[in-house]
Amino acid sequence: MASPLLSLVNDDSRYQRAFQLFLERSSEHQCMRDFIHNILPDILASVGDGKSNLNVIGVGSGAGDIDLEMFSELRLKHPGVKVDNEVVEPSGQQLHNYRVMVSKRTDLDYITFTWNKMTAAEFEEQWKQKQTTKKADFIHLIQMLYYVKDPGATISFFQSLLDKNGKLLIILVSGDSGWGKLWRTFRSQLCNPDISQCVTTADIKAVLDAQGIRYRNYELPSHMDITECFQEGHADGELLLDFLTEVLDFSRTAAPELKAGVLDMLRHPDCSTESDGRVLFNNNLGVIVLDPLPHKQ
Ligand code: CQA
Secondary structure, three states: OOOOOOEHHHOHHHHHHHHHHHHHHEOHHHHHHHHHHHOHHHHHHOOOOOOOEEEEEEEOOOOOHHHHHHHHHHHHHOOOOEEEEEEEOOOHHHHHHHHHHHHHOOOOOOEEEEEEOOOHHHHHHHHHHOOOOOOEEEEEEEOOHHHOOOHHHHHHHHHHOEEEEEEEEEEEEOOOOHHHHHHHHHHHHHOOOOOOOOOOHHHHHHHHHHOOOOOEEEEEOOEEEOHHHHOOOOHHHHHHHHHHHOEOOHHHHOOHHHHHHHHHHHHOOOOEEEEOOEEEEEOOEEEEEEOOOOOOO
């Protein structure tokens, strides 16, 4: 039997280089910023109902740039209100980057940060162990539900922490994105559920629908320039290919048929559009916003 492909998560420094290149070649963060400044403000306005203190939980916050972008809108909607922010992030490096950024800012003294260097599962366990009764007004799970064992159970837990008028924000790739198509086609070869779940907002919506849970849903157009992936031996192209497949050294280690199949699929109109000689992979994101579960009478 051929040796199994190694996941990119086994090489953190290569993962971080691939992720940085992905951010440069994609509109991922720009489309999130557009959402944060155009749509999120109305959502944030409705939280808290007059409280002088808001509790926020960021799960998988990374280096925190998107978090701070959201805080700027929260501040505009709730001037003078103090914020308690629990940051949950397993990467010590990312958490460090976040803390450094916060320490350089002088306009964030209304926020108290609690740094939790741990996974969502560890945070959940700690919360239950301490029998915390605290509730949250705003919780965000952005591009992280791939990395939990059971995304539906994780959503239920965080939804159960919401206070009256609280909001749970989930962002994942959309079911209609190129990722969705890629994963549906190569699930058995590319998706290793011990490492990450190939889950899209379409999957999450199906779970919520089956449980009769109501939600709001937004689609954010986004793309990723993958032109270099088709240039054999191009270092950046190979790094992006690793990110797309989550396989370490995909170009060198994947079976030739798999490599050819993936490259064909990436170019296919179901995944990408071509314009001006560039291949733009559909990186559309889906946003799901949940309210607290209604109390049974
Ligand atoms: C590790 C795993 C995942 C990471 C990471 C480190 C990650 C970002 C940064 N460091 Cl060990 N994940 C991430 C970030 C953005 C993003 C996605 C994952 O869009 C989505 N994936 C599937 C659509 C891309 C592989």
